[in-house]
Amino acid sequence: MENYTGAYHLHDATVATAFAADVPQQVMAVDDVGAFAALAFAQPGEWIGRAVDLAGDELTPRQIAAAISEAVGRPLPYIQIPIEAIAQIGEEFAFAYTWLNERGYRAGLPFTRVLHPGLIDLRTWLQRTGAAQITGFLAAQDTAKQDR
Structure with a gap:
């Protein structure tokens, strides 16, 4: 979820990633x-050698952008970055985004909640810390644009 608090996914008053707009993606708060x-x-006896797929919420990028927009009180539409632009940065990034868009990462959310009943969904994360972090980042961007 913290990937949505700064320049990694926030560009020019948009939420921008190479994720397909309507393909659900799983996210998780750093606190979780x-x-x-x-x-x-x-x-340790229960966890050493154990592999568990984890996620805190599952939403499409459009839903994520809408939730962020609502939480920060300003429109931040979703823009999909072309995979070709990502490939120019690195083929491994383009491969990862393509894989996530076609197959996706699918942790069992109900199982994850059994393991950690306090698991944070996106809206809760936005209320607790995310919206404030995003608002701070956007304010800094706005100030930098004004100073140019």
């Missing part, structure tokens, strides 16, 4: 990643 790491350290 930390909660699972703490769980693994607290119960």
